[in-house]
Amino acid sequence: DIVMTQSPDSLAVSLGERATINCKSSQSVLYSSNNKNSLAWYQQKPGQPPKLLIYWASTRESGVPDRFSGSGSGTDFTLTISSLRAEDVAVYYCHQYYGPLPGTFGQGTKVEIK
Amino acid sequence: EVQLAESGGGLVQPGGSLRLSCAASGFTVSSNYMSWVRQAPGKGLEWVSVIYTGGGTYYADSVKGRFTIAADNSKNTLYLQMNSLRAEDTAVYYCARGTTSNYWLLGLWGQGTLVTVSS
Numbered sequence: 001d002i003v004m005t006q007s008p009d010s011l012a013v014s015l016g017e018r019a020t021i022n023c024k025s026s027q028s029v030l031y032s033s034n035n036k037n038s039l040a041w042y043q044q045k046p047g048q049p050p051k052l053l054i055y056w057a058s059t060r061e062s063g064v065p066d067r068f069s070g071s072g073s074g075t076d077f078t079l080t081i082s083s084l085r086a087e088d089v090a091v092y093y094c095h096q097y098y099g100p101l102p103g104t105f106g107q108g109t110k111v112e113i114k
Numbered sequence: 115e116v117q118l119a120e121s122g123g124g125l126v127q128p129g130g131s132l133r134l135s136c137a138a139s140g141f142t143v144s145s146n147y148m149s150w151v152r153q154a155p156g157k158g159l160e161w162v163s164v165i166y167t168g169g170g171t172y173y174a175d176s177v178k179g180r181f182t183i184a185a186d187n188s189k190n191t192l193y194l195q196m197n198s199l200r201a202e203d204t205a206v207y208y209c210a211r212g213t214t215s216n217y218w219l220l221g222l223w224g225q226g227t228l229v230t231v232s233s
Contacts, residue, residue: 040219042159048149049208049223050159055216093159097218102149102172105159 002026003098006106012114019081021109023094028074031098038098040080041070044108045090053092054079081111089113116140116222118209123227130199130231135211136192136224144148144187147212152205152229162207163194166217177203178215199231 001027013019029038037057041064042050052061054070073075081088091110097103122134132169150162152232159165163183164172182195192209213221 038218042220049210049226050220052213052219052221055213055219061221089120091175095159097216102161102164102218105161 001100002029002098002104003090004006004094004096004104004106006092008109009011009107010110010112012112013081013084014114015086016034017114019084019088021079021094021111023072023077023079023106025075025077025098026094029096029098030074037044037073037077038096038103039070039077040095040097040103041068042093042095043088043090044093045087050093071091084111084113086113118211118224119220120207120209120224120227122209123229125230125232126153127233128200128231131195132199132229134194134207134209134227134229136194138190138192138211141211142187143185143192143193145215146190148183148192149184149210149212150192150207151220152203152207153226154202154205157205160205165192180202186189192225196229199229201231202227204231205229 005024007022018096039057041054044050058070071078091108093108094106117139119137149164166172180198184193208226209224210220211222213219
C-alpha cells in the first residue's frame with residue numbers, strides 16, 4: 001500500500017503568518033489518464049468531523065477560503081494557509097486516492113497559534 | 115437539508131457486538147458510495163468499510179470477517195454490524211458520502227458515534 005507521511009507532526013504559527021504542511025507519498029499518485037494527482041486534504045477542527053478542503057492536489061472544494069492552497073505533483077505535496085486565522089486551528093490530513101482504493105491517509109498535522 | 119446522523123455507539127465488552135446506524139437526509143444512500151471511517155482516541159483516520167452503488171463492498175484488513183456494511187433503501191440508512199469486537203476497535207465511527215465528482219472524496223460526514231470496547 002502507498003504510505004503517506006506528513007511533516008511536521010505539529011506547528012505553531014502566528015496569526016496572519018503562513019502555515020505550510022508537507023505530505024509525501026511512498027510512490028507517485030499521478031493518475032495518467034487525466035494527468036492529475038490523486039491527493040486530497042482534509043481539515044478536522046476539535047470535536048468535529050473532517051472536512052474536505054482540496055482535491056486533485058490543488059482544487060479547492062466549494063466554499064473553502066482562498067487562503068488555503070494545495071500544490072505539488074508525483075510524490076510531494078504541500079498545503080499552504082497563506083494568512084493563518086484563529087478558526088484554522090485544526091488537524092490537517094492528506095489522503096491519496098490513487099490506489100488501492102479507498103486509499104490511505106497521512107498521520108495528520110496539528111496547526112496551532114503561536 | 116443534506117446530512118448524515120450516526121447512532122448506536124456505546125460501551126461493549128471484548129468479543130461483543132454492536133450495530134451502528136447512519137441515517138441519511140436529503141439524498142439517497144443507495145445512489146452513492148457510502149463509507150465508515152474511524153478515529154481512535156487521539157489518533158488519525160482509518161477507512162473501515164465502503165459500500166458501492168452496485169452493492170459491492172470493501173473492508174480494511176483490520177476488520178475483515180468481523181464487520182459487515184449494509185444499506186437499507188427503505189429507511190435510507192447505512193449500517194455497520196460489528197462482531198467479535200476488540201479493544202483496538204475503540205474509536206469514533208463516522209459515516210461519510212463520496213462526492214459526485216469522485217467516489218473516494220468524502221464530501222459529507224456525520225458527527226460520529228463513539229464505540230468503546232472494554233471490560
